[in-house]
Amino acid sequence: xxxxxxxxxxxxxxxxxxxxxxxxxxxxxxxxxxxxxxxxxxxxxxxxxxxxxxxxxxxxxxxxxxxxxxxxxxxxxxxxxxxxxxxxxxxxxxxxxxxxxxxxxxxxxxxxxxxxxxxxxxxxxxxxxxxxxxxxxxxxxxxxxxxxxxxxxxxxxxxxxxxxxxxxxxxxxxxxxxxxxxxxxxxxxxxxxxx
Numbered sequence: 001x002x003x004x005x006x007x008x009x010x011x012x013x014x015x016x017x018x019x020x021x022x023x024x025x026x027x028x029x030x031x032x033x034x035x036x037x038x039x040x041x042x043x044x045x046x047x048x049x050x051x052x053x054x055x056x057x058x059x060x061x062x063x064x065x066x067x068x069x070x071x072x073x074x075x076x077x078x079x080x081x082x083x084x085x086x087x088x089x090x091x092x093x094x095x096x097x098x099x100x101x102x103x104x105x106x107x108x109x110x111x112x113x114x115x116x117x118x119x120x121x122x123x124x125x126x127x128x129x130x131x132x133x134x135x136x137x138x139x140x141x142x143x144x145x146x147x148x149x150x151x152x153x154x155x156x157x158x159x160x161x162x163x164x165x166x167x168x169x170x171x172x173x174x175x176x177x178x179x180x181x182x183x184x185x186x187x188x189x190x191x192x193x194x195x
Contacts, residue, residue, distance in 0.1 A: 018053060019033050019051060019052065020053070020054055020056060021055045021056070022056055022057075023056070023068070024058045029043065029068075040075065047069070100170075111162055
């Protein structure tokens with residue numbers, strides 16, 4: 001979502017259609033497009049609206065976009081109904097510093113994107129069911145309540161496929177590693193005819 005540019009590019013405001021927000025030492029965010037201070041709730045609305053933006057440190061020009069997005073996630077996880085269980089968060093933390101960290105990040109990113117695409121297609125297909133108009137929140141709630149068993153089955157199949165894909169990727173990586181490091185203890189030796 002964020003792009004990397006020099007701090008000098010940000011002085012005159014957004015370019016290339018990317019909205020620039022500046023973060024000041026007093027933790028306030030300044031929107032260069034509207035020339036006004038904004039809150040994390042405003043940034044969340046930009047995310048929900050699909051708007052491209054980046055957050056820069058007002059003094060150094062350092063890109064702080066990820067940090068601000070993580071703050072929004074923390075607020076969302078702390079209030080209301082969290083998306084991640086304690087067990088899931090602990091498992092994600094265990095991957096930091098692990099040799100599979102990069103693979104896990106890519107795996108999660110691709111799965112979140114696939115889920116988002118599935119949700120978008122579902123919304124498009126069901127958008128005109130009620131008098132040719134898009135669902136309002138109450139209609140969505142009613143519709144989803146009726147579709148829960150079907151959606152649970154779809155998500156169960158999706159998760160099984162996703163798990164199988166991850167296992168296959170892991171097995172493939174292990175085979176590649178064993179062929180690169182045949183003398184390293186713990187790696188299974190490739191079959192004698194494979195070299």
